[in-house]
Amino acid sequence: MTKLRLIALLLALVPAIGLAAGAGPKLETSGTDLSDKASLQRGAGLFMNYCAGCHALSMHRYSRIASDLGLSPELVEQNLMPAHAKIGENINTGINTGDGNAWFGKAAPDLSLIARAKLGGPDYVYSYIKGFYIDESRPLGWNNTVFPGASMPNVLWDLQGIQRPVYDQGADGQSHITRLELSSPGRLSPEEFDRVARDISAFLQYVAEPAALKRESVGVWVLLFLAFFTFIAYLLKLEYWRDVH
Numbered sequence: 424m425t426k427l428r429l430i431a432l433l434l435a436l437v438p439a440i441g442l443a444a445g446a447g448p449k450l451e452t453s454g455t456d457l458s459d460k461a462s463l464q465r466g467a468g469l470f471m472n473y474c475a476g477c478h479a480l481s482m483h484r485y486s487r488i489a490s491d492l493g494l495s496p497e498l499v500e501q502n503l504m505p506a507h508a509k510i511g512e513n514i515n516t517g518i519n520t521g522d523g524n525a526w527f528g529k530a531a532p533d534l535s536l537i538a539r540a541k542l543g544g545p546d547y548v549y550s551y552i553k554g555f556y557i558d559e560s561r562p563l564g565w566n567n568t569v570f571p572g573a574s575m576p577n578v579l580w581d582l583q584g585i586q587r588p589v590y591d592q593g594a595d596g597q598s599h600i601t602r603l604e605l606s607s608p609g610r611l612s613p614e615e616f617d618r619v620a621r622d623i624s625a626f627l628q629y630v631a632e633p634a635a636l637k638r639e640s641v642g643v644w645v646l647l648f649l650a651f652f653t654f655i656a657y658l659l660k661l662e663y664w665r666d667v668h
């Protein structure tokens with residue numbers, strides 16, 4: 424009887440779990456590819472130039488980026504690191520939490536694990552980067568469709584251009600943002616900006632799980648070994664059955 428009750432309770436919970444998984448903003452597909460080294464290298468450069476001023480990747484070292492992404496330590500030192508940092512150090516930011524709170528109302532979080540912490544992973548980061556629009560009611564003049572009320576300014580606006588929201592009346596009688604419209608173009612075309620967002624998302628996906636790079640390259644060899652071993656086993660079977668007949 425108690426067992427039956429437990430099962431009934433679990434069944435009753437299933438729709439609730441489904442709803443929870445379906446909640447959250449609609450995300451765009453990022454199309455990141457961890458085997459694309461060039462994309463990861465571009466992403467690292469973009470991150471260090473546009474994001475590392477506020478966001479740390481404190482679980483990651485500069486030297487690890489060099490070896491994982493096939494960059495020489497000199498290149499990383501000259502192009503991806505602030506002047507005072509050492510190649511063996513963790514990636515920290517110059518802004519401390521107190522300043523972050525004072526300047527943005529919220530300290531910029533460490534992004535070491537962001538691509539794993541968020542539902543959607545790299546798709547979340549990609550959609551967030553592309554989701555900024557102008558909103559005079561916000562303290563810094565920016566809002567975000569994926570994270571409404573985010574206190575981060577759109578740091579890539581000169582590349583992307585300025586987006587304005589297009590509203591539509593929903594079934595509940597309230598107006599909702601249906602899409603964002605480019606009201607003044609940036610230095611890049613929309614396709615080029617998509618690539619920028621994809622490269623940064625891929626880089627953060629790699630940072631959140633550096634072992635994934637190795638796993639993918641080892642995986643190919645494991646599959647080849649299994650295929651080869653199956654073939655050997657087949658030959659062995661032929662050999663055994665020859666004697667049986």
Ligand code: HEC
Nearest residue numbers: 473474476477527529530531532537570573574575578623
């Ligand atoms: C001027 C400082 C600043 C810069 C530069 C900056 N950010 Fe942020 N970022 C913030 C702040 C502040 C928050 C916290 C927002 C909040 O919680 O309201 C944030 C939050 C985030 C989040 C978490 C969003 C969430 O849902 O919790 C992501 C992802 C992010 N930033 C990505 C980036 C990327 C990628 C770049 C570089 C293109 C970047 N940021 C550059 C200040 C900055």
